[in-house]
Each structure stands twice: as structure tokens, then as C-alpha cells.
Amino acid sequence: MNCDKIQDRFADYLTGDVDEASRRDVQGHIVACAACREEIENLTAVWAKLGVLPEEQPSGALRHRFYAMLETSKNEMAAAEKRPARAHFLSGFGEWFSFRRPAFAASFSAFLLLLGIGTGWLVSGSGGKSARLSSLQREVQDMRQTVAVSLLSLPAASQRLQGISYTAAVQNPSAKTLTALVNTLNTDPNPNVRLAAVEALYLFRNQPGVRDSLIDSLAVQDSALVQVALIDLLVEIREQRASEALKALIKTEKLNPDVKKLAEQGIKQLI
């Protein structure tokens, strides 16, 4: 074996993908050839060093974005299947159903409006189409939720506010929609968006887990405005379990005095 052949074998040698004869050939050569020996030592060392590069984990935001995208695709496919007669109308749907399109939100609103008008027409028109109607209504609801959840993950506060207003029109929010709203309430950088989330969650106060989330959120909020809105809400819905959270809030350092006062009043009202 000559030095050139070593080059051909080296990649296999590294992966261990060589038969015994080849391995003996390579070893036989490097015993005799100091240059190849040194080279193989260097390359094996750098090969091993590449192994110290750590594997990193992508952030949760990637997962969030992926599922929003998948949800959108699923819904559009389901919509296309449910109404084969309108397949031609929906075929271009996926093309414009993209949040990267600036005009998306506006055109989607128009779409919902049309769907709403259609629903109204069906209601007034014929009573025998109730099955179709309920499926259409459900579709509108599902769409709205998909859009809302996706809007909530967008960078512009105005879009997230729009997402919240979409959820407000939903009758039976999915767990996913509720989670997105609670996440917005707890993590959105913009206090106005968080305030809007409080109001939307008020509408869903009887859904499972929402009250607990609202109570837990007290400990997370740093804006006095949002704290006040949460306290008002919890007092209004007579959520007695909030007392403990309010007591904890009062003990918080640097708490706004007005918020403190309101929390103290709240505790009295909840007893």
C-alpha cells in the first residue's frame, strides 16, 4: 500500500467501517511510513476534538412555531376534505394562509366575515341544513382559534392584541388556546397585551384550570395595571382561593401602595 491509498481508506478507518485486511494494510503502512503515521495521528486527534463540541437544544419557541404551522396545515387540509365541492376555492388557501404575508390578518378577517355572512344566510334560509351549519360553525371556531394562537406568537403587540380579540369570539376554547392566553398573560412583554389577556380569560373563567392560572399569575406580574386588573377580576368572580395569593402579593417588596391597598380590600371581600 502506498501513501495515496491511505487517503482513500482514512474515512473508513475513522468510522471503523473497514474489514480486517484493510486495517492490517493501513497499519502495516503506517508502521513503515513516518509521514503517514504522523498524519493519521493528527487527523485522529482532530477527529476526536470535534467530539467536544456540545450539542445544544433549540428553544421552546421553535416547538411553538412548528406546532402553530402544523395546526394551520391540518386545519386547511381538514377544511378542504370536508367540503370537496369547494375544493377549487380552498386549493389556493394554503398559499395565502401564511402569517408571513403582511396582508394576512386583514384578508383573514374578511374571510371570517364572509363565512359569518354565509352562516347567517344558512340560518335564515333552510332548516334542513343544520348538520352542515354546525360543521361550518365549528370550522369557524377552529379557524379562529388557530389564527388566535398563531397571532399570539407574533412580534408586534398589535397583532397579539388582535389574537386576543379573536379568542374572545370563541365559545369553547381548546386547551391549547387557553394555554396560549395564560402564557401571554404571564410572559408577554407588553402590559397592554397582558391586560387584554386578563379580560379574555375573564370570559373563560369557567373553563377548567383558568381560575388557577389567574390566581397563580398574581405572583408573576410586575405591572401595577395588570395586578389591579387581576385583583378586580378575582374579587368579582368571588374566587376565595385567591386569598392566599393576595396575602403573598402584599408581602412582595416594592409593591405599588395602591395595589397593596386593593389587595387588602380584596382579601376582606373574599372572606
Next chain:
Amino acid sequence: MDDENSNGEKTGRMPPTDNELMELVRDGKVEKLAILFERHQTMLYNFFLRLTGNRAASEDLVQEVFIRILKYRAGYQGENRFVVWVFQIARNAHVDFLRKKKGEVALDDQFAEAPSQEPLPEERFEADQEAVLVRRALDKLPPKKRELLVLFRFQNLKLREIAELLDVQVGTVKVQVHRALKDLSRIYLELQGGKAS
């Protein structure tokens, strides 16, 4: 909505292979893409991270790959391993990314910082320093050689699969791997302040 969530297909004892899942996705069960995403997002993210040195861009690229998988699902043949097909898509997405970003400087500073904020234990310090040096050496390789090494070293692709991906002969891949490693070794030693061989 409930009827859309049902999983009609039978579940075998073995977890479904990537190919089986992708065939289901192709045939309309797009929700199965979630399993493929969970299986491969980290691997793809690290592939892009090693190529671009940019975390945000790497996440964008992973998302782009899955968007393209859905878009081109009808063309999935299942002849090769699923990951080979995915890497074809990933490489195209990366080329498009480079085209868009042409002129911008790579943010290799991101790698100067440790991935976690907590202080490093002493025994990890040395390994971490070495990782920074290896990372810099890799960044200094020409993009094609870097890609080849990343595919070969980290992505568990066989030489035959890499050859297929790059559309060259297996022998060519072997020679290129050898040369790329030689270059990397030289750059690494230079950065280390030692003598280049």
C-alpha cells in the same frame, strides 16, 4: 374537531420508523409530522448551528425545513433513508439562507459565551475552552468543507449517503473528508499557537 384528532391507523409493537411516518404524512396524516419534528429538531438545529454559528437563524432554518417537508410531501418516495431526504431539503434551505444573508458577517461571537449562564465547574472549563477553539477552527474552514465534516462527523450519515447527498462518488467523499480534516487540523494548531504541520 374531535373527529380530526383520531388516529385511525394501527399501531404496531415497534415504534414507527421515520420512513413509515413520512409516508403517512405524505398520504394526508400531516399530524404525524409532529413525531418527526420531535425526533429530528435537535439534530437539525445542531446541523445548522454548526454551519451558521447563529442560534436564531438555525431555529428559523429548522422551521423552514419542516415547512418545506409539508410543501413537498407529495414527492416523498421513501427510497432512501428519511434523514437523507431531509438533509437534501436542509441543504437547500441553507443555500437559500446564505443567498439572502450574503454580505452579513457570521456571528461567531455567540459561541464565545457559554450556553448556560451558571458558572462552569472547573473540570468543565478546559473542555469548554477546547470547544471554543474547535468551533473557531471549524468556522475558518471553507463552507463546503465545513458542511462535509459536519455531515460526516455529527449527523451519523454513511459515506454512501453523503455521496448521494452531494451527488458525487463515494471515493470522492473519502478524499474530501481526508483533505477537510487535514485543513481543520492545520487551522486548529495555528489557533492553538502551535506549529502547523
